[in-house]
Amino acid sequence: MxxxxxxxxxxxxxxxxxxxxxxxxxxxxxxxxxxxxxxxxxxxxxxxxxxxxxxxxxxxxxxxxxxxxxxxxxxxxxxxxxxxxxxxxxxxxxxxxxxxxxxxxxxxxxxxxxxxxxxxxxxxxxxxxxxxxxxxxxxxxxxxxxxxxxxxxxxxxxxxxxxxxxxxxxxxxxxxxxxxxxxxxxxxxxxxxxxxxxxxxxxxxxxxxxxxxxxxxxxxxxxxxxxxxxxxxxxxxxxxxxxxxxxxxxxxxxxxxxxxxxxxxxxxxxxxxxxxxxxxxKRKNSMKVMFKCLWKNCGKVLSSAAGIQRHIRTVHLGRNCDSDCSDGEEDFYYSEIKLNTDSVADGLSSLSPVSPSVLSPVPPSNDRHRRPPAEGSNGSSGNKENHSHAHSNTTPLSRSAPSALYLIHTDHAYQATSPVTIPSTGSGSAASTSFTPSSSSNFSISWQSPPVTFTGTAVSPTHSRTQSFVEQRPQTIAVLSSPPRATGSLSRKSRGEGKKCRKVYGMENRDMWCTACRWKKACQRFTD
DNA sequence: TGTGCCGGGAT
DNA sequence: ATCCCGGCACA
Structure with missing residues (x-):
């Protein structure tokens, strides 16, 4: 007080x-x-x-x-x-x-x-x-x-x-x-x-x-x-x-x-x-959860679960009753997506329900993440598994959910001193992102190719929808979802061989060490 | 054994 | 967010 x-x-x-x-x-x-x-x-x-x-x-x-x-x-x-x-x-x-x-x-x-x-x-x-x-x-x-x-x-x-x-x-x-x-x-x-x-x-x-x-x-x-x-x-x-x-x-x-x-x-x-x-x-939490309708030919994105449920119930399921009479089926027709409002604001705008463009395979574009569920199949069957499995090409969120982008983060700024490159999804061009020590929490991501307009992660607490997305785009997800440094040696970063503050300055000059070294973190000053 | 640093706790 | 440290892995 x-x-x-x-x-x-x-x-x-x-x-x-x-x-x-x-x-x-x-x-x-x-x-x-x-x-x-x-x-x-x-x-x-x-x-x-x-x-x-x-x-x-x-x-x-x-x-x-x-x-x-x-x-x-x-x-x-x-x-x-x-x-x-x-x-x-x-x-x-x-x-x-x-x-x-x-x-x-x-x-x-x-x-x-x-x-x-x-x-x-x-x-x-x-x-x-x-x-x-x-x-x-x-x-x-x-x-x-x-x-x-x-x-x-x-x-x-x-x-x-x-x-x-x-x-x-x-x-x-x-x-x-x-x-x-x-x-x-x-x-x-x-x-x-x-x-x-x-x-x-x-x-x-x-x-x-x-x-x-x-x-x-x-x-x-x-x-x-x-x-x-x-x-x-x-x-x-x-x-x-x-x-x-x-x-x-x-x-x-x-x-x-x-x-x-x-x-x-x-x-x-x-x-x-x-x-x-x-x-x-800085926005503490730049993640925004949206709900995207997975119904065929509908890319509606709403900000509330209730809204999307209502949308599905009334528009797609043809039920006019209130939410109480819902049997929960709507749950299967929408997906929760997390949007990074920092880096994907533009993408968001294209996601607005106003322009639910939906379409067949198109060249990479801002709209392509809006593919409907069960593309080309019977999306009206109400089969809960329908949109969950094995579409070899794309699914609504598979392209729009480079989920790992969100998962890439560093606990400490000094842990990300060198740029991290995320391998591309096979197109040859790289989608790279740089992490700077000073802004690890809100780093900016510039996608060069493909033009992903928003980075969302498909979050499906139920019905294991996420898994299906992974399956549909194994390459992408596999690459993106792996932590940047988790290659080869399981989790521990291989030890740096170069000079470190401790070696250079010695214990007696500990105050000359970089902060990271003082904190027993990965050396910031002498990166390998 | 010394060192680098991860993971996590304290503040 | 910042600071600190136990403890693990590696040389």
């Missing part, structure tokens, strides 16, 4: 007093719901004025410049605390916390509470706040989740103002609604269109001074502001969907807050992550 809350008093959620619209001098109180910073938009107000969205008591939202409002909790220091507290909140100064622009809902709850007049009885007394007062009565249930949150905070933050005083139920509800309104209304601003931020980035400080503030919180009425760890940082507990890295970019435009110069250094990590983004994120 590193969800330290490092942000001290935020202005957001603060009760402030605003000048009366009628000018009669009676100030109105409201809650600060958002802070916008304007850059010279209004010349008269000077550079970068803060504009506060204040939720008035009547439920309306108004904008006030910081000169216009007075902080409620300490009216004697009307404007001073406002600004200073904001600055405090913008960057917490520890380099790992959440900056604060557009506070999270949690912040609204916690921080706002801290600044509400009620809560501020003990404003200066951190101890008092931390111990808080026990919840009592009906309020307890309503705020249980909040209480949990705050308990967490109390555990991890010993030096942070975290109040235990909470709002009334009404106030909390109101804030949920109005905060959502505010966020929505601000969403047109580039500042706020930003999606959630990766935790790690915040922890690295790369987001500091962005003006964006997110605290890891599962509480969010909209879901939009909660954490989302895209891809590798995924946080399973967050409800919000992962967002593409692109969507982060607007948020990082350094215009809103005008980051101080020293920020540029701190930004490097983050910007390399986000701006120098031409490198697509």
């Amino acid at each position: 590193h969800t330290r809350r490092l942000v001290k008093r935020s202005i957001l959620g603060s009760r402030v007093f605003t000048p009366s619209p009628t000018g009669d001098g009676a100030p109105l109180s409201g809650l600060v719901q958002a802070v916008k910073q304007q850059e010279n938009r209004d010349v008269s107000t000077g550079p970068r004025r803060n504009v506060y969205m204040v939720l008035m008591q009547d439920g309306s939202l108004k904008e006030f410049s910081e000169d216009e409002i007075a902080v409620g909790f300490n009216q004697t220091t009307a404007k001073g605390p406002l600004r200073s507290s904001l600055k405090q909140s913008v960057w917490n100064g520890r380099g790992n916390g959440a900056p604060l622009q557009s506070q999270t809902m949690e912040a609204q709850k916690g921080e706002a509470n801290s600044l509400s007049p009620e809560a501020l009885k003990g404003e200066r007394g951190a101890d008092g706040r931390r111990t808080g007062r026990p919840l009592e009565g009906p309020e307890r249930d309503h705020t249980r989740s909040v209480s949990l949150l705050e308990q967490k905070r109390n555990v991890v933050s010993s030096s942070i103002d975290v109040p235990n005083v909470r709002k009334s139920e009404e106030e909390v509800d109101m804030e949920k609604v109005t905060a959502a309104m505010v966020l929505t209304s601000l969403s047109s601003s580039p500042l706020v269109r930003s999606p959630p931020v990766k935790v790690s980035e915040c922890l690295n400080g790369s987001w500091k001074d962005r003006g964006g503030g997110f605290t890891p919180s599962s509480y969010s009425s909209s879901g939009y502001w909660s954490w989302s760890g895209p891809s590798d940082q995924s946080n399973p507990s967050t409800p919000s969907p992962p967002l593409s890295a692109d969507s982060f970019k607007p948020f990082r435009m350094p215009s809103i807050n005008g980051p101080p110069p020293d920020d540029a250094i701190d930004e490097q990590d983050g910007s390399s992550l986000l701006f120098d983004e031409p490198i697509p994120r």
Whole structure:
């Protein structure tokens, strides 16, 4: 748990007093719901004025410049605390916390509470706040989740103002609604269109001074502001969907807050992550399972088993009933294929159900993997073995399933320092693939011939369909399915004779060894 | 016996 | 993913 809350008093959620619209001098109180910073938009107000969205008591939202409002909790220091507290909140100064622009809902709850007049009885007394007062009565249930949150905070933050005083139920509800309104209304601003931020980035400080503030919180009425760890940082507990890295970019435009110069250094990590983004994120699992109809003259490929079953049931078996009345026969008419979405995206497109071209033997083409089952035979018999055996030439997946391509992988990058060539399927030209140490997990495969458009492996958990495919194309499968190095000596790579780091540098210079040698792996540096 | 490195465990 | 190491095979 590193969800330290490092942000001290935020202005957001603060009760402030605003000048009366009628000018009669009676100030109105409201809650600060958002802070916008304007850059010279209004010349008269000077550079970068803060504009506060204040939720008035009547439920309306108004904008006030910081000169216009007075902080409620300490009216004697009307404007001073406002600004200073904001600055405090913008960057917490520890380099790992959440900056604060557009506070999270949690912040609204916690921080706002801290600044509400009620809560501020003990404003200066951190101890008092931390111990808080026990919840009592009906309020307890309503705020249980909040209480949990705050308990967490109390555990991890010993030096942070975290109040235990909470709002009334009404106030909390109101804030949920109005905060959502505010966020929505601000969403047109580039500042706020930003999606959630990766935790790690915040922890690295790369987001500091962005003006964006997110605290890891599962509480969010909209879901939009909660954490989302895209891809590798995924946080399973967050409800919000992962967002593409692109969507982060607007948020990082350094215009809103005008980051101080020293920020540029701190930004490097983050910007390399986000701006120098031409490198697509590695997909952890680029295998996609599709289901291909094996019925004669039908190459339909669907992404779900249910879909393909329904397709077969209704289209080929002529049954209109629902899946409950299925006897499972459909299972025999489709095949599960795994597609490597990295290397075969193009092939996939040609696999779309839209163009179920099916045909007799054709010269190698992108379509040839769509041969129907039981080509030239009675595909309608429903014989389960029908498509499983002995078609000497091709079967639907036999050509499209150079399955071993998927099986070729290295556990360690250093195990694949030299290119691996996969022998061709007899055509004389090689289908080769190079493995580089740095990208063993997502190596690219360039098929030169034949033009295989997707690399799929026929997976047939039942009915041993796979075997039939192997039989139909023994050469190909035999070659492809054999691990690259499993020739001759059973599994162990024959020992390299050349220099190795150990020999060259000796045990005393172990730190000069290549990593692989240090790890007792196949030497990377002196390959044989 | 020394060495290379596979396989697998720990983090 | 990275790091480490037991243990096997080979020279």
